[in-house]
Amino acid sequence: MTSRFLPYATTPGRLTAQLISDLLAAAWITIWVMVGLGVHRAIAEIATVGTQVKDGATGISDNLSSAGDSADRIPLVGDAVSTPLRAASEAALDLAGAGQNLNTTATWLAILLAIAVAAPPILAIGMPWLFLRIRFFRRKWTVIALAQTPAGEQLLALRALANRPLRRLTEVNEDPVGAWRRQDPHAVRGLAALELRSAGVARVTSVR
The missing domain is CATH 1.10.287 (Helix Hairpins)
Structure with missing residues (x-):
């Protein structure tokens, strides 16, 4: 699947x-x-x-x-x-x-x-x-397409900051907003993964 x-x-x-x-x-x-x-x-x-x-x-x-x-x-x-x-x-x-x-x-x-x-x-x-x-299906298609690019991954991370529960955000990073502003790769990837999971996507294997 x-x-x-x-x-x-x-x-x-x-x-x-x-x-x-x-x-x-x-x-x-x-x-x-x-x-x-x-x-x-x-x-x-x-x-x-x-x-x-x-x-x-x-x-x-x-x-x-x-x-x-x-x-x-x-x-x-x-x-x-x-x-x-x-x-x-x-x-x-x-x-x-x-x-x-x-x-x-x-x-x-x-x-x-x-x-x-x-x-x-x-x-x-x-x-x-x-x-x-x-x-x-449309949301899945969109988030997977976004996750394939660095800019799209950052956008997913930003959506996660706006939409996901605070507990989930702090599990990724103690300062999720600051980490996103610093473009911390690990934090951005983790925040984007939260948004992907909310769309029913477990992970995206590669980001260009």
């Missing part, structure tokens, strides 16, 4: 916390994806009914239409017999259209309801997690 291109800390405690947060976020997202898929499957059953209605009504319509064609050939009464059969065939076609509409509507409803159920809780956790991870 030492690469600056990885969005993870190199300090053990923070790295552990990040890995645990990743696992929790992944588990949360997985749970709600499964819930969304369950909702989709439940609503999709209605679409299956619509398909069955369409297929059945289409078959009945075809049979009635064939019967009408056959009845039309009956002498004298053929027209009288075929007319109601053809009317029934058209009614069956209307029913088939209704089944197709039910299938289409239920299919889209299944998708929309699955998204409506799963998306809010996923976004509620996923977006803050992603924001914090991106912010951490």
Whole structure:
């Protein structure tokens, strides 16, 4: 985990916390994806009914239409017999259209309801997690880049003087401000290391 291109800390405690947060976020997202898929499957059953209605009504319509064609050939009464059969065939076609509409509507409803159920809780956790991870990665990238130059290391040391607890500063040097002003290499490196650790970076191997 030492690469600056990885969005993870190199300090053990923070790295552990990040890995645990990743696992929790992944588990949360997985749970709600499964819930969304369950909702989709439940609503999709209605679409299956619509398909069955369409297929059945289409078959009945075809049979009635064939019967009408056959009845039309009956002498004298053929027209009288075929007319109601053809009317029934058209009614069956209307029913088939209704089944197709039910299938289409239920299919889209299944998708929309699955998204409506799963998306809010996923976004509620996923977006803050992603924001914090991106912010951490940008800070890690910046402090590592600064630590590669003497001037950048001094800037990190100055930030440590402004932001780190006094106890931590005095552990580096009894007079941390004076040591920084004198550009004491050991003190500057120690103060910069405090700022690096606060950003989740254990150490930077070289300074140009």
